[in-house]
Amino acid sequence: MNDTKRITEGALMTGVYLLLLLVIIFMPMVIAPVLLFTLPVPFIFYSYRHNWKAGALMFTAALLFTLLFGPAFSMFTLLAGVGGVFLGGALHNKQSSLEAWAFGSIGFSIGAASIYMISQLLFEVSWGEQIRSSMNEALTRTDTMLLRVLGGENTEEQLEPVREMIDFLPDIIPSILVMIGIAFAFISQWLTFKVINRVEQKKLRFPPFKEFKLPTAVLWYYFFALILTYFPTDEEGLLYLGSINVFTLAGSLLVLQGFSFIFYYAEVKKWSKAIPAVIAVICLLLPQILLYLVRILGIIDIGFSLRERIKGKK
Structure with a gap:
């Protein structure tokens, strides 16, 4: 009886x-990305009810169905x-x-990494080059608009830090x-909680x-990666790529920790709930300086x- 119920619910x-x-697939492009976060909910709900097996x-x-009827859409199923x-x-x-959020973040990160590897190996899609070319095109259009607005002044010097950041993104x-895996896990888990x-x-x-x-281990990862970034290494080597990615990821998590402390401190001091929210928004609007302070x-x-x-x- 239990097996029949499990099979029936799985098919549903x-x-x-x-x-x-x-x-x-058939929704407008503006709405479709928002609905992507609902896709994991059936898998989460069913695994929650009956176990991961x-x-x-x-x-x-689900993967076999999407491979048969739309191989390109199997990427969504994988994630x-x-x-x-x-x-x-x-x-x-x-x-x-x-x-559970931590486990989900690992799973979604594995799914995103699998899509990245498959698209690189099978479809020869270079994400790094795609990101660099599309953002450089957008920056060129912005540069042209600024030249018109500023009456022909040279804006290349002002945009140079942005170009360096674009070259760094790959x-x-x-x-x-x-980070995509962490965000996907959080939103999908929140939606599944509503269903459950x-x-x-x-x-x-x-x-x-x-x-x-x-x-505390996150803090040690951050400092070890920070130290490694000061060693002269090949920018194509594994040591450089590994250290810079651990440094970036751990630093982002520490920013999240800093915002959490701001909300905690506001609660202790009996501040209005709007005050920490406003502080967070201001920090995000001025990231070059304020986010470093939040990380500290x-x-x-x-x-x-x-x-x-x-x-x-x-």
């Missing part, structure tokens, strides 16, 4: 996934399926919300893929952002147990 969830995929079978069936099974399996094993593609709470009358949720705390705040929070000190004073 596979159908729901394929229906969502069809909707995304059942979820893996559902993923295999949504792998991440969904990881995340749903963690929820099935009663992991906490943040632990080097941190692995970090970008992991509605269907099973539960109260699954993420803890408040002010309670977000990274493990995150480093101090982890390295010197800043919250415990504030709690002790209170």
Whole structure:
């Protein structure tokens, strides 16, 4: 009886996934990217209900369907399926919300990396060159507009730092893929919590952002990668690419830690909830200076147990 129920529910969830995929394919380009975050929900929900092995079978069936009827769209299945099974399996094993998010981030990162490797090896699509060429084209159009507005003044010097950043982007593609995996896991898990709470009358949720705390190991990864970036290495070598990607990813997580501390401090000081939100927006609008300060705040929070000190004073 249980096997029949599991098979029936698996077929239903596979159908729901394929229906969502069809909707995304035929929706306008403006709306379709937003709906992409709903694709992993059937995999997460089914793996949560029946364990990761059942979820893996559902993923295999969905992948075969998309390979048969639309091989190009199997990339969506690869991303949504792998991440969904990881995340749903963690929820099935009663992991906490943040632990499940970590597992889901790993799964989605693996899915994104698999798409990257397949497109590179089978379809000979160079993501680095595509990113560089498209952003340089956009920058050239911006430069032309600025020349017209400024009456022929040379803006090349002002745009030089932007061009350097564009040339740097292909080097941190692995970090970008992991960040995509983290974002996909968070949004998909949040959507799945809404479904589970509605269907099973539960109260699954993420803890408040002010309670977000990274493990101390992230701080060590950041400092080791920072030290390695000062060594003279070949910019095409694995040591350079590995260190710069770990540095970028760990630094981004420390920025998140810094924002979490700001929300925690605002709660301790009984500030209005709007104040930390406004601070976060201002920091994102002026990233060159303020995000570095937020990162330093995150480093101090982890390295010197800043919250415990504030709690002790209170």
